[in-house]
Amino acid sequence: MNYLIKGATLPGGRRADIRIEDGAIVLIGRAGAAEGAKVVDADGLIALPGLVDVHTHLREPGREDAETVLSGSRAAAAGGYTCVHAMANTYPVADTAGVVEQVWRLGRDAGYVDVRPVGAVSVGLEGRHLAELAAMARSAAQVRVFSDDGMCVWDAVLMRRALEYVKGIDGVVAQHAQEPRLTEGAQMHEGVVSSQVGLAGWPAVAEESIIARDVLLAEHVGSRLHVCHVSTAGSVEIIRWAKARSIAVTAEVTPHHLLLTDELARTYDPVYKVNPPLRSADDVEAVRQALADGTIDVVGTDHAPHPREAKDCEWAAAAFGMTGLETALPIVHQLMVETGRMTWAHVAEAMSARPARIGRVASQGRPLAVGESANLTLFDPAANWKVVPELLQTASGNTPVAGRQMRGRTVATFYAGRPTVLDGRVLEGVAG
């Protein structure tokens, strides 16, 4: 099936029709008759290159009670994504070629997005021995991003070795920056609110000290470093300094760290428990500014589904994490675009082009142009909708924005020329 998207607004602001044939964009401009193509009315809709998430937890294998590659892929498509990087903290851990190939195949079978497995840096995420990074890189999954996310590669020597080793496979180490000794038992951001509600503090310095060490290591060995979920103003300053020194560091911020603050911990509702924790209003402003000025390169969701029982309990017993794939673009729209801090072209960079480059995904994050693979999404900035967890595609209900109004919604998503979402509905049986 061929498609003709009529009257979309391109990231640069120009209105155009987009014709898709045999999986590729064959025309951008003024199209004539449909010529047998299915017509998609995109009047008033923003066309963006398909979004790419550098940080997703799909939970399969092992925690299919929280999410599967299929349910997570559907959530990604519903949010406008055509590619996600599936983090390695599964059961078993994605630290071998066998596990990453399994995840990659599950993604291909689901057919909604490119599922790019992230390989563990260390065996079992234990921070002691390097996993077989080259085997994962040379597997069918072609892993390029390596991360112990959920755990910090705290040992400076192991981190150095990992940074050095990935140079040979054009890889990148994505660090979950959390000094473990400073965060033993930590429950929330350490500051005014934690002092009052009596939850053990997760100090900003525990993130910042690791980032400072890691950018210096990356400089020393001349390798690529990606910093996951930057959450503090101090981290932003360190990354800004590192970039000024031309250190090859990229950084990510989550939608929830752009939107929410530690004040929510006063509710003791563990849906707001996340790692790194929600920070102060000053930190939120700093990460917004950093995303706008490019110090933070990308928005990564850190979509972290959990079954209900993991959150239906007291705060200290609850799991860390919140979902985000289906609400990321509306949140960025509201906070960054409507406020004039980012253009749509800038959003396309931060949510598609740069994350694809970080992950070395050649077919993704490409501009909307003739000859490119047709990965794109159509976003209605005028649509208002209320988040109802039960109506989302993710298999888990731990969204931190339940009940909130979202500004804008994904109307259609095309993955390699085939629609995965049309008229705001996720399609069935998309696997080709």
Add this chain to the structure above:
Amino acid sequence: MKHLLSAADLDHDEAVAVLDAAERMAATQAREIKKLPTLRGQTVVNLFFEDSTRTRISFETAAKRLSADVINFSPKGSSVSKGESLKDTVLTLGAMRADAIVVRHPASGAPSRIAGSTWTDASVITAGDGTHQHPTQALLDAMTIRRHLKAGAGDLAGRDLAGLSVMIVGDVLHSRVARSGVDLFTTLGAEVTLVAPATLLPVGVETWPAARFYDLDRALAEAPPDALMMLRVQRERMSSAGGGFFPSPQEYTREYGLDARRAAALAPHAIVLHPGPMNRGLEITSEAADGPRSVVVEQVANGVAVRMAVLYLAMTGEKEPAV
């Protein structure tokens, strides 16, 4: 007042009303027959996820003096991984038609989770949650302070703690007693001073409505207290992350302990409080604990009156007791 989750839930007039109610309850306890029929037929569950014989028997005594049926339940596990979940425990108690649940839990906010949930309709009274709050402790401390330092001009009813200086010394970081006390005493108009090594003060304490000192002797000289509260220091604090929060018990005692010398330097009218149980020889010496200024035993007696008042106000929905 349906629930009492935090001392910060009480505004000035509400806090004074609880203290007045507690005084009326205390007056009934001087009678030959101490038991009141007020809560006959109602059920109070003491749900204690943490051991605390003292607080539990205080609540149990209070409920029984009001003729409520009392059930004590001390689940072993306190998390999803360690046995029955909090939710299932509370659902079970709800099914048994508990009218009030008195909760002590090692996790900060657990009582708030119960009160804010659909798991039960019962009144929820916090009896200490993690390092968050212990509001009835603050109320009994306030009652004790008011009795000693505000009784000069006749009737106590309606009086607050305005003009008094309350000093809290010790492990503020981990102390729900300190958090509740700062909230309640300042609500009642007192000036609060905290004294501790910086390792035992939380980051963010600078925003609390309290003065701070690292040096106890200097604090006693510069902000002489009318009421001096010594917090319990848990010995395990010396062996936790980072090698401990202070170097040794001997050093802690020298720097922050209340001994006869420091007690003698207090103003003549000043009183000494301790929430118990005391580590004699660590944060307080026996001379100070048993000395003429010590009101520690009286605090325990006032605890029963305060808990009677809180149970009464929460379970009947009335503003003041008809006793």
